[in-house]
Amino acid sequence: MTIILSSPVPGVMIRWETLLKGHCKIKKALSIEQLRSLCGNRQFDVILLHRMLIDISSFRTLRSAFPAARFFLLTDHPDEEEALAFLRLGIVGYANTYIAAPRLLQALRVITEGGVWLGQKIIQRLITGVSNTLKPEDKKDQVPLLPANLTKSQRNIAERVARGQSNLEIAADLNITERTVKAHLTSIYEKTKTGNRLNLALLINLGKNPSG
Structure with missing residues (x-):
């Protein structure tokens, strides 16, 4: 796995490189120009992109030039609205700049396997947004595409997740512990x-399984 580290802050670059040393091949870009040059070679799997290096407009241009690139945006001050804005432009990951090593490695595995890495609150907002786009008649006639081997409790929990409920809310509604959920x-x-x-x-909600 080859990762491009891209940040204008030397301390951040050193930290990321230290966390990833021995786990993957690393390339470094300290500017947008250097990043564009490395992206042009197309010999990488994921780009760790520091928010301090780029704004929305610059990212839109970069994404347009390299539509197949996987951008994992890391920021010193995570913000849900910012995450959603960049997600609409094509990032595949969003996290704190100072994410712990195990979480960073897990995130990179998820992303390289075709997944998306986002915070729990952002995921909840996306799920709620999808659920809210369905018309009332669609929800009424909807038949969840769930396998028959789910238990009644599991089916109940799955359908609540699809409505945008958090683990804590599900636990309270079903009178069970969050650990059980x-x-x-x-x-x-x-x-x-x-x-x-x-x-x-x-x-x-949509009959689609991105991982399948």
């Missing part, structure tokens, strides 16, 4: 082959 979801993701909350919601 998480355990059920692990099994649900495996049985539905969705892998995560967003894909599960898309499967139920």
Whole structure:
């Protein structure tokens, strides 16, 4: 796996390089010009892009020039609205600049396998947004595309996830612990082959499974 590290801040570059050393091949870009040059070679898997290096307009231009590139945006001050704005432009990941090493490596695995890495609150907003776009008559006639081997409890939880409920809300409604909800979801993701909350919601709401 080859990762491009792109930040104007030397300390950030050193930190990222230290976290990833021994796990992947690293290329570095300290400016947009250097990044464009490396992107032109197309010999990389993911770009770790520091928010301090780029604004919305510049990213739109960069994304247009390299539509197949996977951009993982990291910011010193995560913000849901900012994340959604960049997500609409094509980023595949959004996280804190100082993300812990295990989480960073996990995120890179998810992204290189074709997934998207986002914070829980952002995922909840996306799920709620998808659910809200459905017309009332569509929701009434909707038949969730869930495998028959889900238990009644698992099906109930899956459908609540698709409506945008958080684990805490589901636990309160069903009078179970949040840990139990998480355990059920692990099994649900495996049985539905969705892998995560967003894909599960898309499967139920739109009949689409991005991971399948």
